[in-house]
């Protein structure tokens with residue numbers, strides 16, 4: 129046994145996996161109850177070192193978070209050197225490592241290192257952080273044990289403590305690109321904030337202020353970041369003020385994502401509990417690790433109006449298309465939008481009507497990010513508020529090197545450059561998205577109702593259903609159709625055909641123990657009927673599946 133194998137074996141025994149527990153790599157990494165995650169975090173530490181060693185010691189990120197899930201859950205997201213999610217081809221190795229029995233664990237690590245041709249004597253650089261969950265501290269310690277289990281003396285760990293997920297993604301890319309021609313920014317939290325705020329300032333300087341924005345921080349790590357962002361905006365006299373609410377980050381008191389946050393607002397189509405904005409007041413909600421944002425307002429009659437990821441994507445794509453046109457680049461650059469099955473049918477119709485191509489991909493940032501990279505400017509958003517705008521290197525070169533012949537063209541080019549710096553190029557980012565949206569609203573001097581007026585959504589319903597085994601549900605066609613259980617899709621199609629503009633699909637969640645049912649139709653009553661009376665009834669009664677209290 130080599131020294132490293134011995135060390136792995138010794139430390140692995142301090143982090144034994146629970147009996148009979150199978151871990152699955154889900155939509156965004158491992159995610160489940162915090163109480164069964166100790167072994168996973170230890171083992172993820174090892175895979176992170178392997179990944180870094182395989183990539184010649186480039187920094188790899190590990191974020192300990194369960195994002196929108198309840199406070200008692202936790203999880204882990206892995207970040208590749210360019211700042212995007214772990215290459216999907218490595219998910220299988222991470223899963224195998226997580227599920228290897230303790231007795232054979234050390235020898236399996238050696239075997240995996242051999243298969244992947246990893247030189248364990250190479251250096252590795254791991255950047256880590258966590259969200260505010262009470263379990264975060266001890267899980268971070270397990271992660272560090274895993275990292276140090278492979279320590280050959282040249283494994284470096286940089287621990288940022290409490291940070292948002294998008295900040296960690298930024299730090300990974302900024303660290304790896306420092307000193308190169310593609311330098312992404314100063315690899316510090318200050319550098320992350322400065323880059324966004326300076327570029328935002330360039331977009332809105334001299335414009336009249338708009339009403340303050342109420343920001344629901346989900347009682348998570350986004351709270352100190354929103355407070356910090358607000359002070360920075362004040363310092364530069366920006367025409368925007370943020371008013372944070374739900375900003376209590378005290379760990380262990382059950383407030384995180386509870387009755388507040390982006391997932392609550394989007395799934396329940398309701399205000400955060402106990403929150404009553406005045407009519408037409410612009411509000412936004414982040415999730416627990418600040419990588420998602422949705423907007424909303426109450427109209428004059430007190431009706432709740434949601435401005436979700438689809439509305440954000442629509443606002444951004446219309447604005448960008450106009451700038452590309454004014455910059456004289458419409459013939460050279462292609463702008464595209466990437467959505468998932470959850471995108472409201474009306475948003476897709478609206479975007480298509482602007483002559484912008486749309487691509488539909490399975491749920492998960494990794495899928496959207498990859499598809500958006502195919503465009504000069506790729507706007508990607510999940511309806512739940514997770515997204516960003518990617519600018520290709522070629523397009524950045526083009527806008528930086530185009531010599532303007534008219535002042536309007538010069539302004540458009542400058543604004544495109546500024547947008548590319550506000551937009552997080554590594555992952556969906558609530559803070560960066562907030563600044564993108566606010567910059568456009570300030571430029572247009574729009575309130576939420578004007579933005580909402582771009583198009584009207586089809587009423588829709590999203591329901592979680594607890595099932596005995598969600599792995600029994602498999603899908604195809606970017607998750608719009610079920611393959612198994614057999615014949616269930618035929619039944620759903622039968623129900624859908626009864627409703628004009630009806631659409632419904634069922635898919636297993638990759639972050640929670642449930643399947644998600646989505647339905648939309650022309651009226652609220654029909655959307656609910658399609659979701660509850662048709663699709664879910666079929667699920668529950670015929671498949672002998674029992675729903676949670678949402679049913």
Ligand code: G16
Pocket residue numbers: 155156194195196197415419420491492493494510512514636637638639640644
């Ligand atoms: C994660 C993913 C998102 C996905 C969401 C829900 O978000 O990053 O892409 O939309 O989970 O996934 P599912 O429907 O499979 O449970 P977050 O913000 O929770 O990390």
